[in-house]
Amino acid sequence: MRLLLPWIYWRRPAVERDRLEAAALAVQKNEAFQKEAQAMGSKLGPRLVEESFAKGQLETARSFLRDLVQNRFQVMPEDLDRRIAACADVERLRAAARQVLHVQQPQDISL
Numbered sequence: 001m002r003l004l005l006p007w008i009y010w011r012r013p014a015v016e017r018d019r020l021e022a023a024a025l026a027v028q029k030n031e032a033f034q035k036e037a038q039a040m041g042s043k044l045g046p047r048l049v050e051e052s053f054a055k056g057q058l059e060t061a062r063s064f065l066r067d068l069v070q071n072r073f074q075v076m077p078e079d080l081d082r083r084i085a086a087c088a089d090v091e092r093l094r095a096a097a098r099q100v101l102h103v104q105q106p107q108d109i110s111l
């Protein structure tokens with residue numbers, strides 16, 4: 001059950017989730033396990049969506065900053081690329097993207 005619920009919320013389309021969750025609960029005859037699974041499902045689904053959205057925002061911000069640097073300077077310094085990869089703050093990445101138009105060289109971008 002602990003493996004099935006994350007699979008339902010993470011890998012299956014939203015339209016299938018309610019049906020799959022109900023089927024998983026129906027198979028489980030132990031009432032205590034059913035209640036635990038329902039509680040876990042009510043917390044797990046929204047959390048996975050939030051984490052997935054945050055991860056997507058972070059990857060988009062990194063990609064956007066890399067594209068801006070590459071287009072402006074025609075190079076991507078390894079040091080800057082490593083700093084972009086290490087940065088886990090979307091707002092810092094967005095601030096760095098705004099700097100691209102104003103700096104003379106990519107090394108001047110602060111992250």
